[in-house]
Amino acid sequence: MPRIIFHIDVNSAFLSWIATKLVLEGKPDIRLVPSVVSGDPSDRRSIISAASIPAKKIGIKAAMPVSMALRIDPSLVIVQGDWEWYKRCSESFIALCRSYSPVLQQFSIDECFLDMSLRCTPENAVEVATRLKDEVKQQLGFTVNVGVGSNKLLAKMASDFEKPDKVHILWENEVPDKMWPLPVGDLLWCGKKTQERLNAYGIKTIGQLAALGMGSLTRLVGQKFAQQLHENANGRDESPVETEIQEAKSYSAERTFPQDLVKPADIDRALFYVASIVAHRIRRDDFRASTVSMFVKYKDFSMAQKQCTLDQPSDVTAVILNAARRMLSETWDGVTPLRQVGIGVSKLTHESAIQMSLFEDPKMEYYREWDRQYDEQAARAEDARLLAYERKKQPNQDPVYVVLREVKSGKKSPPE
C-alpha cells in the first residue's frame, strides 16, 4: 500500500491569525495591504514575524528588522502579535486536521503532518486535501497550503510550492520534474551555510545535488548529513508521522536589551530575569536540570557560551542563577557591552533530587520558599492576564514580568 502524507501549513500564520481577529472586530483585512506582525513595534530592535502577501511582493520578509521594512514602505501597517490568540487558532487548526486522520504530527505551531494512507487513495487525494483546505478557510477564517506526497519530505516540499490557499502534489516519480530544477537551498535542511558550500562546489539545483557522488558530498558536509541530503534530494524519506508528543530536552530564555548593556548591576538583573523564567518553566513541567548554560551576544553578534554540570539536578532559581553568574564572570571581560544574555538548561530528569548531602547550602530552604512564592504570584498573574484577555483589555503583561517589576521596586529581591 502506498503511503499518502499531507503536510498542512498555515499561510503567513501569525499575520493570518491576527487578521481573522481584526476582521471579527469589524476592522479592515490587513491581508489585502502591505502589513506585518512584529513583537513590539515600538522597540527599534524588533523584527518581523510574518508579512502579508502584498508586503512580500515589495520585498518585505519575515525576520527582517521593522526599521528596514519601514524604509521600504513607510505606510506599512504594523500590528502587534497576540500569543493567546495564536494558541487558540493553532488548537482549532490542529483539531480540524485531526478530524481527517488521527495519525497527526504537529511540526510547529502552524504546521502538521497527517498520515492519510488509510483515509484516501492516490486518486482522490487531491479532492480530500482540497476539502480540508476549504474547510479550514470556511470554519476558521484563514487559508492553508496542503502538500500531498508519498512521504513527509515530499509533502512538506509540495506545501511550499505556490501560496496561498493551494493544494500541490509531489509523488516520488514526479521528483525529477517538480523538485530537481529547484535551487538547492529550497531543499529541507539545506540552509544558508550548506547552500553556500554546495554553490561554491558548483551545485546549484536539487537535481545536481541528487546526482553528486557520496564521496564529494561527505567531504563537503560530513557523513551523516551527506546521507540525509542525498536521500532527500532524491525524494526519499522513510521517517514516520510521529504521533507521540516528545518531551522537551532543553529549555532556554534570552533577552536582547533595548541598548547594549555594560553596567554589571543591569546585566545581573537581566540574568536573574531569564533564570527566573527558565527555572519557573522546568518546575511547571516537573523537571530538574543537570546542565546549565549561559550565553551572551555582543554588539557584533558574535556569541560566547559556557556550560557546566551541577552537583545534582536542580529546579531552584538561585542554583541556576548562581551557576550562570559564575560562568558570566568567567566569560565576560566586564567591559565589552552586551547585546543579549541568555540561560539554558538541559540534561533534564523527572527524578526528585536526593537531598542527603550534609553539605547542602543552608540557604536552600530560603531559595525554595522564594521559588514557591514566585510560582504562586506567577500563577495569580497568569489568571489575571487571562481574565483581562477575556474582557478585551490589554493582554500583554507577561506574568514573570509582573514579578520582575516587584523586584525592581524593591518589594522582592533576587536570591543571592
Place this chain on the structure above:
DNA sequence: TCTGGGGTCCTAGGACCC
C-alpha cells in the same frame, strides 16, 4: 537597515576508565 526568541541534532576534542 541592522538584525527576536525558542528549540533540535551533530561533530570534535579532551578526560578518564577499562
Place this chain on the structure above:
DNA sequence: TCTGGGGTCCTAGGACCC
C-alpha cells in the same frame, strides 16, 4: 617503560527548523 583501542562523559561550537 612504553604501548593500543574502545567506550562514555563533558564542553564548545555550528548547523538547521519555526
